[in-house]
Amino acid sequence: MAHISFDNVSIEFPIFNATGRSLTSSILKVATGGKLDADPNGRVLVKALTDISFSLREGDKVALLGHNGAGKSTMLRALGRVYAPTKGTAEIVGEIGSLIDISLGINPEATGRENVYIRGQLLGLTKHEISEKYSEIVEFAELGDFMEMPVRTYSSGMHLRLAFAVSTVVRPEILLMDEWLSVGDADFQHKAEDRLRDLVSGTKILAIATHSRELVESVCNRAIWLEHGQIKMDGPVAEVVPAYFG
Numbered sequence: 001m002a003h004i005s006f007d008n009v010s011i012e013f014p015i016f017n018a019t020g021r022s023l024t025s026s027i028l029k030v031a032t033g034g035k036l037d038a039d040p041n042g043r044v045l046v047k048a049l050t051d052i053s054f055s056l057r058e059g060d061k062v063a064l065l066g067h068n069g070a071g072k073s074t075m076l077r078a079l080g081r082v083y084a085p086t087k088g089t090a091e092i093v094g095e096i097g098s099l100i101d102i103s104l105g106i107n108p109e110a111t112g113r114e115n116v117y118i119r120g121q122l123l124g125l126t127k128h129e130i131s132e133k134y135s136e137i138v139e140f141a142e143l144g145d146f147m148e149m150p151v152r153t154y155s156s157g158m159h160l161r162l163a164f165a166v167s168t169v170v171r172p173e174i175l176l177m178d179e180w181l182s183v184g185d186a187d188f189q190h191k192a193e194d195r196l197r198d199l200v201s202g203t204k205i206l207a208i209a210t211h212s213r214e215l216v217e218s219v220c221n222r223a224i225w226l227e228h229g230q231i232k233m234d235g236p237v238a239e240v241v242p243a244y245f246g
């Protein structure tokens, strides 16, 4: 059973070329973003997440809400095991799929076909699994003979079609998204929307960082509101969304 449990998780970034003296308050400054603090040596620390505790179980489709710098992306990266907690423990059980930065690993000098294999392997698929899904990916991306051309010859929309088609071919238990992907021209967007909805409905746990009320209300059943790296509210969409968006 896929599940996630964060117990007093904090994530801090030490900044090596800044000192506490550059902060307007020597102890703590809060503006937009996480909290800025200084360690005993006067080194600046960005406290991106502080004492975060929550658990997610199968069926949870959670929106991460919060102003710029509140900690949403850091939280997604912690959920994806990209960042380990500086303090506390994060237990993440289940196969993770990330639609954050779908172009990651795409090599402009390689052909579309070669990139399907590169990106597919980054997503955790074996060569054999990619070969099995290859025609589905090409059909979805509608790139035809361009699959044999280097990606540097693609338009930006074609590039995104390829990245989207490969990235959405996996069916993870835990799906992480940074906003709803909107790619390609009107026709492709329509197809992409259907594919994303299908992917989201098939996933066991979804975490999506977003600033869109409409998206939260149509896709999620739970919302976590982050403020300066801490949980301000965690509950059903019907409670958190009106409190956050007003």
Ligand SMILES: Nc1ncnc2c1ncn2[C@@H]1O[C@H](COP(=O)(O)OP(=O)(O)OP(=O)(O)O)[C@@H](O)[C@H]1O
Residues within 6 Å of the ligand: 013, 032, 033, 034, 035, 046, 047, 048, 066, 067, 068, 069, 070, 071, 072, 073, 074, 075, 209
């Ligand atoms: N690699 C990093 N090094 C230093 N500080 C970082 C790093 N990544 C994030 N931060 C800090 O952590 C805090 C949270 O950032 P994060 O990107 O998680 O916010 P966010 O809620 O996703 O914001 P946005 O809505 O603007 O995307 C911010 O104060 C940011 O400055």
